[in-house]
Amino acid sequence: MLSKVAERLYWSARYIERVENTARLAKVFSQLMFDLPKAVKLNWYTLVQITSNEVFFDTHYEAKTEKNCMSMLLSDRDNSTSLLSSLWWARENMRTTRDILPREAWVHINELYLMVKENKEDFESRSKRNALLDKIIKGCQSWTGMMTSTMSQNNTYRFIMLGTAIERADMTSRILDVGGFFVSQETVVDDEYPSDSILWANLLKSVSAYFMYRQNVQTEITGQHVVDFLMKDKEFARSVRFCINFVSSVVSKLPNSSELKEELDALVLHIDQDTVYEVGSTALHDYLDELQMALSTVHNKFYEIWFNPKQLAA
Structure with missing residues (x-):
């Protein structure tokens, strides 16, 4: 497989996962804004902070x-990380690799992009x-289900799965x-009004973890339990621990991966440590922050090994 093709497959999956995560985040955050009491220090700008877009926002927007x-x-196409931009990039990467993917996959993403583009004005109305x-x-x-159920578990599929897992781990940590x-910021403003429970319940929903948390933890929702579940659970598909372990298993089946596999195994051990970090x-x-930098390092290693392997060719 050509390195450029592998790179585009990887980014197709990252962008599609980013689109889904952004949509979930926007929907759940809207609900959270109306569930929490007004005394809680929560505002729409938090969405900008979650996605690390402060510089772009402050440059292009006033209020x-x-x-x-x-x-x-x-919907801002000038923002390269917006939902619409991410969907456009996913479409472009799939357009240039559609000869090695199921035809339905390209058609599905193309139709999804056109639908969102034609209805982007709907983003201005809450309902x-x-x-x-x-x-x-x-x-x-x-699309994710289509890839899982219609593709051979070959290198094409593996690079798609790498993109999906890295993006999920990054968003969960954010x-x-x-x-x-x-x-x-002392968001708990009234002992009789459990605003902290509402906050953590909505954060669980933003990564589709609410039901699995309830099933596995079986206690009241607390920040410490949520952090432990989303960081360390070995079986929940969107926990950081699961995603990193999944990346490690996929990497082991790709060429020239021994050094990266060791780094990923060390990262899993680091996550599994018994150290308890107080919420807040x-x-x-x-x-x-260190975890996000580690994920960025893994991403850069993909480029060194597979997407732009200059040192291997030397």
């Missing part, structure tokens, strides 16, 4: 309003926005970081 924040996150976000989430899930941030603490924030 930190719902309309501006949602526009930046969902229409949520209906459109639901369609986008289902569309992305359909959402946990935001949850800790709110706790550190600087230690937890620093730990999640």
Whole structure:
């Protein structure tokens, strides 16, 4: 397989996973804004912070309003990480690799992109926005299911799975970081009104983890339990631990991967450590920052080994 083809497959999956995660985040955040009491320090600009788009927003927008924040996150084509931009990039990467993918996969993403583009004005209305976000989430899930059930488990499939897993782990870590941030800002304003439970319940929903958390943890929803579940659970498909372990298993079946496999195994052991980071603490924030940098390092290693393997050819 050509390195450029592998790179485009990897990014197709990353972008599609990013589209789904962004849609989930926008939908759940909208609900959270209305569930929490007004005294809680939560605003639409938090969506900008979660996605690390502060510089872009501050350059292109003035007021930190719902309309501006949602526009930046969902429909602004000048923002390379917006939902619409990510969907466009997913479509372009799939267009140039469609000769090695099931035809239905390309058709599905092309139709999804055209549907979102034609209805992007719906993002400006809360009721229409949520209906459109639901369609986008289902569309992305359909594509992921299509890949899993219609493709041979070969290198084409493996690079797609690498993109999906890396993107999931990154978004989960970012959402946990935001949850800790709110706790550190004293978001619990009334002992009789469990705003912290509402916050963590909605964060679980933003990564489709609410039901599995309830099934596995079987206690009241607390920040510490949520962090442990989304960081360390070995069986939940969107936990950081599961995603990294999955990447490690896929990497082991690809060429020239021994050094990267060792790094991933070390990262899994680091996640499995018994160290407990208090929710809302600087230690937890620093730990999640280190994790995101480690994921970025793994991403860069993909380029060194497979996507731009100059050192191997020397």
